[in-house]
Amino acid sequence: MRESVLRGAVLAVAVLSLIVGSSVLVATDWVLEMLPPDLVVGLEAFGQLALYLLLALVLAQSYRIARQRLLTPPAETTFPRRETATPVPVPGDDLAATVESVRDRSDETFETVRRRLQELARGLLEDRDRTGDAATDAIAAGTWTDDTLAAGLLDDSEGPPSRPLRERIRLALDLPSRQAPRELRRTMSAIAATATVPVESAEFASQPRVHTAGAEDEPTSEPEIPDGDRLPTGHWHGVTVVAFVGLVGGILYQQPPIVVAAAVGIGFAAYANIELDRDLEVTVERAVSDATPEPGADVDVVLSVRNEGDRRLADLRLVDGVPPDVAVVDGSPRLGTSLAPGESTAITYTITARRGTHEFEPVVLVDRPVTGAAERLESVSPETAPSITCQPTAPPLASSDELPLRTQGGRRAGSLATTDSGPGLEFHSVRAYQPGDAVGRIDWNRYARTNELSTVSFHDERSAVVIPAIDARRDAYYTPEFFAGEHAVDRSVTGAASAVDTLLTERHSVGLASIGPEPLWLSPGTGDAHRERARALLTSHDSIDPRPPASAGYDLGQFERLPSDAQLLLFSPLCDDTILEIVRTLRARGPSVAIVSPDPTTTDDPARAVAHLERSRRIDEVRGLGVPVVDWAWDRSFEDALRRAR
Amino acid sequence: MNAANPPDGSPAILSAWLAVCLAAIGWASTVPWSIHGVATASIGWFLLALALLVGDRTVLTVGAAGLVLAVFVSAGDGAGVATVLTGTTASILAWDIGHNAISVGRQLGREAPTVRAELAHALASLTAGCAIVVLGTAGSLLVAGTQPLLAVALLLLAGALIAVALAPRETLSFEWPS
Numbered sequence: 148m149r150e151s152v153l154r155g156a157v158l159a160v161a162v163l164s165l166i167v168g169s170s171v172l173v174a175t176d177w178v179l180e181m182l183p184p185d186l187v188v189g190l191e192a193f194g195q196l197a198l199y200l201l202l203a204l205v206l207a208q209s210y211r212i213a214r215q216r217l218l219t220p221p222a223e224t225t226f227p228r229r230e231t232a233t234p235v236p237v238p239g240d241d242l243a244a245t246v247e248s249v250r251d252r253s254d255e256t257f258e259t260v261r262r263r264l265q266e267l268a269r270g271l272l273e274d275r276d277r278t279g280d281a282a283t284d285a286i287a288a289g290t291w292t293d294d295t296l297a298a299g300l301l302d303d304s305e306g307p308p309s310r311p312l313r314e315r316i317r318l319a320l321d322l323p324s325r326q327a328p329r330e331l332r333r334t335m336s337a338i339a340a341t342a343t344v345p346v347e348s349a350e351f352a353s354q355p356r357v358h359t360a361g362a363e364d365e366p367t368s369e370p371e372i373p374d375g376d377r378l379p380t381g382h383w384h385g386v387t388v389v390a391f392v393g394l395v396g397g398i399l400y401q402q403p404p405i406v407v408a409a410a411v412g413i414g415f416a417a418y419a420n421i422e423l424d425r426d427l428e429v430t431v432e433r434a435v436s437d438a439t440p441e442p443g444a445d446v447d448v449v450l451s452v453r454n455e456g457d458r459r460l461a462d463l464r465l466v467d468g469v470p471p472d473v474a475v476v477d478g479s480p481r482l483g484t485s486l487a488p489g490e491s492t493a494i495t496y497t498i499t500a501r502r503g504t505h506e507f508e509p510v511v512l513v514d515r516p517v518t519g520a521a522e523r524l525e526s527v528s529p530e531t532a533p534s535i536t537c538q539p540t541a542p543p544l545a546s547s548d549e550l551p552l553r554t555q556g557g558r559r560a561g562s563l564a565t566t567d568s569g570p571g572l573e574f575h576s577v578r579a580y581q582p583g584d585a586v587g588r589i590d591w592n593r594y595a596r597t598n599e600l601s602t603v604s605f606h607d608e609r610s611a612v613v614i615p616a617i618d619a620r621r622d623a624y625y626t627p628e629f630f631a632g633e634h635a636v637d638r639s640v641t642g643a644a645s646a647v648d649t650l651l652t653e654r655h656s657v658g659l660a661s662i663g664p665e666p667l668w669l670s671p672g673t674g675d676a677h678r679e680r681a682r683a684l685l686t687s688h689d690s691i692d693p694r695p696p697a698s699a700g701y702d703l704g705q706f707e708r709l710p711s712d713a714q715l716l717l718f719s720p721l722c723d724d725t726i727l728e729i730v731r732t733l734r735a736r737g738p739s740v741a742i743v744s745p746d747p748t749t750t751d752d753p754a755r756a757v758a759h760l761e762r763s764r765r766i767d768e769v770r771g772l773g774v775p776v777v778d779w780a781w782d783r784s785f786e787d788a789l790r791r792a793r
Numbered sequence: 794m795n796a797a798n799p800p801d802g803s804p805a806i807l808s809a810w811l812a813v814c815l816a817a818i819g820w821a822s823t824v825p826w827s828i829h830g831v832a833t834a835s836i837g838w839f840l841l842a843l844a845l846l847v848g849d850r851t852v853l854t855v856g857a858a859g860l861v862l863a864v865f866v867s868a869g870d871g872a873g874v875a876t877v878l879t880g881t882t883a884s885i886l887a888w889d890i891g892h893n894a895i896s897v898g899r900q901l902g903r904e905a906p907t908v909r910a911e912l913a914h915a916l917a918s919l920t921a922g923c924a925i926v927v928l929g930t931a932g933s934l935l936v937a938g939t940q941p942l943l944a945v946a947l948l949l950l951a952g953a954l955i956a957v958a959l960a961p962r963e964t965l966s967f968e969w970p971s
Binding site: 157158160161162165168213216220223226228230380382383388389393394404405408409411412413414415416417463464466480481482485492517518 | 873881902911
């Protein structure tokens with residue numbers, strides 16, 4: 148309000164001086180005759196003074212405007228980034244980030260990482276058939292590696308480590324803040340070399356990292372979008388400086404062309420102020436080539452937009468609401484166009500389908516007047532094709548014998564039979580009647596023949612109760628290829644789907660569970676309806692969403708409902724130590740546990756190699772507890788991995 | 794599989810080239826008149842092209858300012874009104890369309906179809922620029938010869954005040970430093 152009053156006042160004074168000035172210009176002689184000579188002389192002198200004062204003010208004002216233009220970027224809408232799926236880290240990336248944040252040796256983190264590496268090195272040395280003491284001695288003496296720097300870092304000696312001359316020269320030249328991380332990197336590489344793991348690069352991979360620990364601090368993909376308001380962009384801010392500088396320069400150097408050129412600045416400033424305000428009237432429609440695709444299949448999305456208003460939309464920009472967890476693989480979900488009334492246009496792009504139900508977000512539209520001086524933002528949700536649903540593939544296994552389930556006494560998870568005799572369907576043996584045997588099981592034919600009572604036994608029929616459990620804590624969301632999309636939890640779900648399908652086909656009782664902040668639980672059951680229920684849960688239950696949960700916590704409460712004879716088939720990448728605790732807790736509750744572990748680790752930088760080695764050690768530790776582990780390499784199919792583990 | 798990437802900030806190609814071509818007109822308008830003008834304009838043109846390569850708004854503004862300054866310098870060295878008007882307009886248009894290129898590049902990226910939006914903006918700005926050149930030339934023909942200082946001062950005051958009134962709102966108000 149105050150601003151518009153001020154603007155009006157300035158314009159009024161401008162118009163007044165324009166009128167007076169023009170009249171003086173057009174009718175110079177007449178005006179001069181009208182005025183007394185003294186006043187004319189006075190006005191000339193006053194004009195001279197006022198002119199220079201004016202020029203100084205104008206220069207000050209142009210400085211302010213130029214400064215503001217250079218310091219503040221135009222206020223433009225930042226479009227959401229919809230092309231890539233929510234990224235998940237590669238195992239070891241969090242360690243790399245920790246190491247990079249270490250400033251010097253006195254840092255607490257440095258000691259934490261050093262202890263962790265020491266622990267790993269000792270474990271690896273012990274595995275190479277040395278006794279515990281020998282491994283500790285080797286680390287203390289620094290004889291475990293040829294790298295003196297790495298050896299010096301891990302021995303517990305006080306004071307600065309002894310360094311060879313070349314290292315000392317390098318140290319003198321290096322920035323202090325780079326030294327500690329570099330030494331830790333060297334040590335990691337040395338440890339990997341001890342375990343004969345080839346590390347592809349001595350530096351950390353430079354791709355953008357996702358810090359699982361600080362995920363709350365990361366800006367979420369959706370920026371705040373004020374809807375429907377008309378916001379000035381400031382596109383033309385600063386053009387008036389041309390007018391000011393032209394005026395001042397032209398007058399001081401007495402060059403009329405420069406003064407005329409100043410008019411260009413005023414002209415564009417006026418052009419920028421043209422108000423072209425109107426409502427945004429558009430219809431947006433979306434079509435997908437397949438609403439229920441297979442995972443990994445390409446789905447074409449066509450988004451069409453039509454101008455329903457009666458004016459041209461000169462500069463319409465939009466981005467489609469691609470679901471956050473799918474990646475665009477071809478084309479672009481964005482468009483910049485100009486639409487006459489009634490005109491429509493369309494964009495086509497391709498996304499790769501991924502397990503789960505993926506809802507499209509609203510389309511974000513930005514309408515700019517042709518001058519670019521303002522923006523109006525709106526989000527529209529087309530009613531057509533609101534989501535795609537993608538069931539996980541479940542390649543069936545040849546038989547449930549492939550799964551690492553156990554024979555517990557007679558309770559082998561065979562399709563029907565156990566080695567025990569008892570009630571059932573399939574003939575097992577005949578024995579002498581004992582009081583208490585069911586009348587229905589007495590062999591009456593034999594009684595008629597021999598006059599002796601005998602009892603027929605059948606194979607004891609007990610189906611196994613198996614509960615595939617998916618580790619879906621935040622620390623299970625890891626992938627070996629940063630932008631590939633598929634991660635360890637996706638793999639686990641595929642494996643669990645195969646297991647569920649196979650076990651249900653063989654008439655076992657199958658449940659379903661997950662480990663995470665808000666876990667999934669399906670009580671064991673059989674039958675086709677149960678199969679559909681399990682499949683639906685595996686497709687789109689929130690706890691096994693393709694997107695990592697915000698919280699790192701987990702809840703094991705659902706396992707208290709576990710039948711005592713149930714077997715847990717745990718799917719976990721085993722990428723952190725908490726999972727060891729979980730396995731111990733679950734075993735303490737009674738059920739037998741077997742683990743299928745998709746391996747998302749790589750060895751392409753030192754920290755990732757360390758994560759790879761730590762995972763191998765973790766597998767050994769779990770096996771030491773008597774839990775069978777199937778190590779599922781990333782490039783193998785589930786069935787292949789199971790066969791190799793047998 | 795060529796994954797689509799979100800915009801990386803590279804300016805839109807069509808607008809960027811248009812801006813560089815318009816900057817060339819601004820540069821050319823200084824050539825026959827002034828060696829200092831040409832030197833300044835060359836630096837301005839170079840900075841403007843550089844800004845459109847990397848997508849930097851500040852460098853773009855500095856480059857365009859260099860071009861405008863060069864045109865003023867060449868006007869001081871004898872360039873005519875029409876030349877100066879054309880050169881200034883072309884430089885400002887290069888700045889405008891260059892900024893639009895960066896804006897489109899940041900919001901939509903190079904993989905999206907953006908030609909129609911870019912053309913609409915560029916054509917409208919070009920039309921406005923041509924109108925300004927024509928009006929400016931016509932106006933300068935009307936006001937030729939020596940003028941009384943009072944009239945010039947009043948007209949300048951009017952021009953300056955109009956420019957102030959049209960300036961961004963943040964620079965409209967003064968706050969005296971306390």
